[in-house]
Amino acid sequence: MPSPFPVMDPYLEGYLWSDVHNALASKIRAFLAPQLRPKYAARLEVYVVEDISPASEIGILYPDVEVLQIKQSRNVTPAIHTSNIATTPPLLTLPVIQPVIVRIPIVEIRDTANNVLISCIEILSPVNKREPGLAHYRKKRQRLYNANVHLIEIDLLRRGNRPFNHPRLPDVPYLITLTQARSGVIDLWPVTLQDTLPTITVPLREGDPDAVLELQAGLNAIYDEAGYDLSIDYTQPPPPPALSDADIEWMYKHLQNMI
Structure with a gap:
């Protein structure tokens, strides 16, 4: 079943995101591979980061982490105190929030002659958009630029911070960018909730024609293949942050035939 939205589905930004991220990376590789042969190949790579501050994602990306336990009486050996002063027992016990291991898939385009990295396609994860992961990701961006790699x-996540700042950066929920090697500029495709995801070029080496990536077609394909409609409760609000009144009105117009 297709998504009720002809554009980005904001409900995919919650606990399904890890699956969406993996599926979209695989679909992008599948779209690009026939265009790249025989001089280039698209490869899936995975890097691992430790989310040491997952508290902001509890109940959104990590729904099973949220466990609250009311302190109840239990048979335990009482602690030995040196005074006769009575202590107040705790009323609530919370679990210690442990770091979460996050696997982030990316698409790398390499030349087949020497396996040199030419272009890198990053689908941002929540851990890339908040500290301390944001600082690490910004360093990675700079390393790729210094290595003359197209990025x-x-x-497709409304929450978090962009990996770069600029006074003319548009205030939109979604953003696609292309930083071409040695260009000194960043091409931007701002995307509102009502906008179709763009079809963009994927640059290769100078003198070779660019590949073409249809992002909306890729997102539509994985939604249908994965059956995300079976896991999403569209009667509930989408994951935070909250949408504007205009976006909410637009969203529910598209949901009327489903709910």
């Missing part, structure tokens, strides 16, 4: 960044 495409696909940001």
Whole structure:
């Protein structure tokens, strides 16, 4: 079943995001591979980061982490105190929030002659958009730029911070960017909730024609293949942050035939 939205589905930004991220990376590789042969190949790579501050994602990306336990009486050996002063027992016990291991898939385009990295396609994860992961990701961006690698960044998450700042950066929920090697500029495709995801170029080496990536077609394909409609409760609000009144009105117009 297709998504009720002809554009980005904000409900995918919650606990399904890890699956969406993996599926979209695989679909992007599948779309690009026939265009790249025989001089280039698209490869899936995975890097691992430790989310040491997952508290902001509890109940959104990590729904099973949220466990609250009311302190109840239990048979335990009482602690030995040196005074006769009575202590107040705790009323609530909370679990210690442990770091979460996050696996982030990316698409790398390499030349088949020497396996040199030419272009990198990053689909941003929540851990890339908040500290301390944001600082680490910004360093990675700079390393790729210094290595003359083209970088495409696909940001389909409304929460978090952008990996770069600029006074003219548009205030939109989604953003696709292309930083071409040695260009000194970043091409931007701002995307509102009502906008179709863009079809963009994927640059290769100078003199070779660019590949073409249809992002909306890729997102539509994985939604249908994965059956995300079976896991999403569209009667509930989408994951935070909250939408504007205009976006909420637009969203529920598209949901009328489903709910």
